[in-house]
Amino acid sequence: MSRPKNQNYKGHGLSKGKEREQRASIRFKTALVNTLMDVLRRRPGWVEVKDEGEWDFYWCDVSWLRENFDHTYMDEHVRISHFRNHYELTRKNYMVKNLKRFRKQLEREAGKLEAAKCDFFPKTFEMPCEYHLFVEEFRKNPGITWIMKPVARSQGKGIFLFRRLKDIMDWRKGTAGKKLTSLEAPPARNAVNPSGSHDARSSDDQKDEIPVENYVAQRYIENPYLIGGRKFDLRVYVLVMSYLPLRAWLYRDGFARFSNTRFTLSSIDDQYVHLTNVAVQKTSPDYHPKKGCKWMLQRFRQYLASKHGPEAVETLFSDMDNIFVRSLQSVQKVIISDKHCFELYGYDILIDQNLKPWLLEVNASPSLTASSQEDYELKTCLLEDTLHVVDMEARLTGREKRVGGFDLMWNDGPVSREEGAPDLSGIGNFVTNTHLGCVNDRSNQLRQLFRSLQSQKKASS
Numbered sequence: 001m002s003r004p005k006n007q008n009y010k011g012h013g014l015s016k017g018k019e020r021e022q023r024a025s026i027r028f029k030t031a032l033v034n035t036l037m038d039v040l041r042r043r044p045g046w047v048e049v050k051d052e053g054e055w056d057f058y059w060c061d062v063s064w065l066r067e068n069f070d071h072t073y074m075d076e077h078v079r080i081s082h083f084r085n086h087y088e089l090t091r092k093n094y095m096v097k098n099l100k101r102f103r104k105q106l107e108r109e110a111g112k113l114e115a116a117k118c119d120f121f122p123k124t125f126e127m128p129c130e131y132h133l134f135v136e137e138f139r140k141n142p143g144i145t146w147i148m149k150p151v152a153r154s155q156g157k158g159i160f161l162f163r164r165l166k167d168i169m170d171w172r173k174g175t176a177g178k179k180l181t182s183l184e185a186p187p188a189r190n191a192v193n194p195s196g197s198h199d200a201r202s203s204d205d206q207k208d209e210i211p212v213e214n215y216v217a218q219r220y221i222e223n224p225y226l227i228g229g230r231k232f233d234l235r236v237y238v239l240v241m242s243y244l245p246l247r248a249w250l251y252r253d254g255f256a257r258f259s260n261t262r263f264t265l266s267s268i269d270d271q272y273v274h275l276t277n278v279a280v281q282k283t284s285p286d287y288h289p290k291k292g293c294k295w296m297l298q299r300f301r302q303y304l305a306s307k308h309g310p311e312a313v314e315t316l317f318s319d320m321d322n323i324f325v326r327s328l329q330s331v332q333k334v335i336i337s338d339k340h341c342f343e344l345y346g347y348d349i350l351i352d353q354n355l356k357p358w359l360l361e362v363n364a365s366p367s368l369t370a371s372s373q374e375d376y377e378l379k380t381c382l383l384e385d386t387l388h389v390v391d392m393e394a395r396l397t398g399r400e401k402r403v404g405g406f407d408l409m410w411n412d413g414p415v416s417r418e419e420g421a422p423d424l425s426g427i428g429n430f431v432t433n434t435h436l437g438c439v440n441d442r443s444n445q446l447r448q449l450f451r452s453l454q455s456q457k458k459a460s461s
Ligand SMILES: Nc1ncnc2c1ncn2[C@@H]1O[C@H](COP(=O)(O)OP(=O)(O)OP(=O)(O)O)[C@@H](O)[C@H]1O
Pocket: 122, 147, 149, 153, 154, 155, 156, 157, 159, 199, 218, 219, 220, 221, 222, 232, 233, 274, 275, 276, 277, 348, 350, 360, 361, 363
């Protein structure tokens, strides 16, 4: 149960057994109205709490953390959906700062070879504070393309590409971010998207103190892997249950997000060519709502395997595992590891023509809104499986290596992933089939549910 720190607690003085008895149902609260709401409402034994009611589980947004976390007392069993200072990983500038520091530490302690395993993020400078370092680097490689990204916005807002220092001069004068303006909203300082329909960028304490909007200047990956001539990036989900010790689960499914326009380096001002965010692509004149711009990860794997063979695909996916683990390790000592917190991260990965994966960023609030039936199925399974791992019902033994579509990737050390490792929870075998692409009953149920939700929506509008 949760309550403000100095408020009297109704259940105070009850024995543990009585308390557990009283908690026959799990009281949940959520700040998001999307697929998540469907999943929570359907979950047996879970009841929704509104407004100031006490809760056991809260899928909060990051602004709630800032305003309430430090003043809320939480009982042992209570869980919330973010770590207190999640922005250490989910703000573009902090992520890079932590990765650079971690790389240096590895070089000191384990040598250059080990440190080189952190070379998965494009060269990045924080602006304006690293402007002079950036200029030095810029002059070393004339003619290459750079990308400027606001540190705390999302959905491609405020992003632009450049090749001349003059463009940065304009930015410094306060005109930056005006190149790709068609989608641009006013700087979303402290903005939180209450519907959760987008990847609402973290709104956190640090942001309040930033007098001008900060950017990162990042080397643009000029040779992205193309499918059908189009650029794409991957969205992969990682669930962290604890930072000390680090305990992280990797979801088997995810998707590739494609641009609608053929890739070319000749027009760097065209956002539809260079930015693969769905929010950007949806506004493209060539966008087909039915076709969408996503491929499920399984389909992407199959495509790559047919082109390059299974070994190349294995190497690519294990290089991605390396990214997940190292990036989490880079913030392991910085993030406040509170036993009440978990976090479902959305990783954005770009693959180049050498099949090298690059980490673009990590999202604290990956979009949970479905853009198609397939997407709805993926997100529903993802959320159900997340709740299985969070385990408010106390059904897991703690020895599971697989729960639904999640594989335990790191448990204070690497976790061996034998093929067909049993799902000890007994929860996930059924679910896992869905992830392997089998059409089963559950999948059909979801399809029906999706259709009925669609027709309800139509009827009400
Ligand atoms: N260094 C890079 N090289 C090539 N393309 C990039 C690079 N950085 C970003 N992009 C492209 O720009 C898009 C948006 O970048 P990024 O995800 O960093 O910003 P964002 O606005 O926070 O997006 P999101 O809403 O997905 O969080 C990416 O999906 C990718 O297509």
